[in-house]
Amino acid sequence: MEPRWLCGTETDAPMFIRRPLLGFLLTATLSIGLSPVAFAFIINPGVVHWATTASGSRTANGDPATLTWSIVPDGTSVPDGSNGGNLGPSDLIAFLDGDFGAGPGGSDLTQRPWFHLFEESFGRWGELSGATYVYEPADDGLTHSTVSGVLGVRGDLRIAGAFIDGASSTLAFNYLPDNGDMVLDTGDGTFFGNATNNHRALRDTIMHEHGHGFGLQHVESNTDNLLMEPFINTSFDGPQLDEVRAVQFYFGDANEKSNGGLGNDTAALATDLGTIALGSMVGVGSDADVPSQFISPTATDFVSITNLGDTDFYAFTVSQATQISATLTPRGGQFNQASEGGTPTPFDASARSDLSLTIFDTNGISVLASVDQTGQGVAETLAGLSLPGAGQYFARIVGADDTIQLYELELTIANAITFLEADFNTDGNVDDQDLAIWQAAFGVNATADANGDGTSDGADFLVWQQQVGSTPPFVSSQSVPEPSSCILLILAAAPLFACRRR
Numbered sequence: 385m386e387p388r389w390l391c392g393t394e395t396d397a398p399m400f401i402r403r404p405l406l407g408f409l410l411t412a413t414l415s416i417g418l419s420p421v422a423f424a425f426i427i428n429p430g431v432v433h434w435a436t437t438a439s440g441s442r443t444a445n446g447d448p449a450t451l452t453w454s455i456v457p458d459g460t461s462v463p464d465g466s467n468g469g470n471l472g473p474s475d476l477i478a479f480l481d482g483d484f485g486a487g488p489g490g491s492d493l494t495q496r497p498w499f500h501l502f503e504e505s506f507g508r509w510g511e512l513s514g515a516t517y518v519y520e521p522a523d524d525g526l527t528h529s530t531v532s533g534v535l536g537v538r539g540d541l542r543i544a545g546a547f548i549d550g551a552s553s554t555l556a557f558n559y560l561p562d563n564g565d566m567v568l569d570t571g572d573g574t575f576f577g578n579a580t581n582n583h584r585a586l587r588d589t590i591m592h593e594h595g596h597g598f599g600l601q602h603v604e605s606n607t608d609n610l611l612m613e614p615f616i617n618t619s620f621d622g623p624q625l626d627e628v629r630a631v632q633f634y635f636g637d638a639n640e641k642s643n644g645g646l647g648n649d650t651a652a653l654a655t656d657l658g659t660i661a662l663g664s665m666v667g668v669g670s671d672a673d674v675p676s677q678f679i680s681p682t683a684t685d686f687v688s689i690t691n692l693g694d695t696d697f698y699a700f701t702v703s704q705a706t707q708i709s710a711t712l713t714p715r716g717g718q719f720n721q722a723s724e725g726g727t728p729t730p731f732d733a734s735a736r737s738d739l740s741l742t743i744f745d746t747n748g749i750s751v752l753a754s755v756d757q758t759g760q761g762v763a764e765t766l767a768g769l770s771l772p773g774a775g776q777y778f779a780r781i782v783g784a785d786d787t788i789q790l791y792e793l794e795l796t797i798a799n800a801i802t803f804l805e806a807d808f809n810t811d812g813n814v815d816d817q818d819l820a821i822w823q824a825a826f827g828v829n830a831t832a833d834a835n836g837d838g839t840s841d842g843a844d845f846l847v848w849q850q851q852v853g854s855t856p857p858f859v860s861s862q863s864v865p866e867p868s869s870c871i872l873l874i875l876a877a878a879p880l881f882a883c884r885r886r
C-alpha cells in the first residue's frame with residue numbers, strides 16, 4: 385500500500401501553510417522547548433494545552449481534562465487548514481454512510497454502524513491517560529475550526545470531512561490545541577472502508593489525528609513503529625509506548641482522573657492495589673515492561689510521574705506482620721527518534737526523571753522506609769522491609785526531574801514473620817497490647833495461651849514477661865519496650881492492672 389500523509393496544521397499561525405511544509409513549522413515551534421530530545425513529540429512543552437474546555441479547566445500539564453467531541457452536520461463549512469481557502473461543505477456523514485451503511489439513519493449518530501470506530505479511537509486515548517472523552521451529540525454547524533466547544537452546543541473537538549486530494553497523499557489533518565478540530569479526506573473511501581482489524585485504517589487515522597489535537601507533532605523512528613510518524617502504518621493498532629508517555633505528559637495517567645479528578649496525590653486518595661497474599665505480588669505499570677515500543681491495543685496498565693508537581697500514592701494491604709520487597713523500575717524503553725525530517729538518534733525514555741519510593745505505615749504519615757539510591761534510568765529497591773502487623777500501608781512515588789517518567793512498581797511478600805508466643809495480637813512485637821489480651825482472656829478462654837496448654841493463665845503471663853519488648857529477629861525497630869517499673873507493678877497486681885499505652 386502506498387504511504388499516505390497524515391498532517392497536523394497549526395491553528396494559531398498568522399498564516400496558514402501548505403501541508404508539505406508543515407513539519408518545518410512545527411520543528412521551529414519545537415525549538416522553543418527546554419529539551420528538544422526529551423520533548424521531541426510534544427508541542428510547546430511549557431504551555432498548558434486545553435487549560436479550558438467546555439467541561440471545565442485545569443492548571444497544569446499532568447492534570448486530567450474532559451474533552452468532548454462532535455461530528456459536524458453535513459453542509460458545515462470546512463476551511464482548508466493549509467491555505468486559508470475552503471474545502472467546501474462537510475460531507476462526512478454521507479461519506480461514512482456510503483462506506484459503512486447508514487444503519488437506521490436519522491439524527492442519532494450513535495446508531496450508525498461506523499460510530500463505534502470514533503468512540504473507540506477517542507476512548508483508547510482516554511483509557512491510557514487522565515483525559516476523558518465524551519461524545520457531544522449536539523453540533524450547531526458553525527464553520528469548522530473557528531469556534532470553541534460548548535456543552536450542549538458543539539464539541540471541543542469537531543470532526544468534519546471534505547475532499548482534500550482524493551485517494552492518495554493526505555488522509556486527514558488536524559488542528560493543534562486548543563482548536564483540536566479534525567478533517568478526514570472523503571476522497572479516501574477505499575482506504576477508510578478497509579474493514580481489516582476492526583477498521584484499523586480509519587481508527588489509526590483518527591487516533592493519529594487526535595494526537596495532534598492534544599499536542600503531539602510528528603515523530604520519526606528507524607527502530608520502532610510509532611503512531612505519530614508522518615506516514616500511516618497499519619501493522620499495529622493505536623498509540624505505542626512512547627505515545628502513552630506523550631498523552632500522560634499532558635493529562636497524567638489514568639489514576640489522575642480518579643477521586644473525582646483529584647487523582648492519587650495523597651495517602652487518603654491512594655490507588656488501592658489490594659491485598660498481597662503470602663508469596664505473591666501486587667503491582668502497577670506492568671504493561672510498560674515491553675522489549676520495544678510496541679504495546680498491545682488492549683493494554684491499559686501504564687502509570688507515570690508526570691512532572692515535579694505529581695505525586696502518586698498506592699495503598700496495599702497485608703493480612704499479618706510480614707516482610708515485603710519493593711521494586712520501582714523506570715519504564716519507557718530505548719529507541720531512536722527525531723522530529724519530522726530529522727535523523728533519528730538514540731533516546732532513553734526510561735531515564736527521564738529520577739524516581740524515589742517511600743513506604744508509609746498504616747496511618748499514611750509515618751515513614752517506614754525510603755529509597756532514592758539510584759539516578760535516572762535505574763530501579764530503586766527495598767528488600768526485607770518489615771511491616772509490623774496486618775493493615776493497609778502506603779507507597780509514595782515522586783520524581784526529581786520536571787518531566788514525565790513511566791514506571792512500574794512491584795510489591796512482593798518476601799517472608800511471613802514468625803510470631804513470638806506472647807505476641808497474642810500477632811503484630812510483630814510483644815507489648816502492653818498483648819498484656820491487655822491476656823488480661824481479658826485470663827481464666828476465660830485460650831486467646832492468650834502462650835505455652836500451649838489450652839488455657840490463659842499465670843504461666844502464660846510469665847511467658848509474656850520473658851518476651852515483652854522482644855521481637856522476632858527480622859522485625860526492625862517496630863516494638864516499643866515496656867518500662868521495667870510497669871512490668872513490676874503488673875506482677876504485683878495482675879490481672880487487674882494494665883499499663884497505660886504510651
Ligand SMILES: [Zn+2]
Binds near residue numbers: 592593602
Ligand atoms: Zn499527522
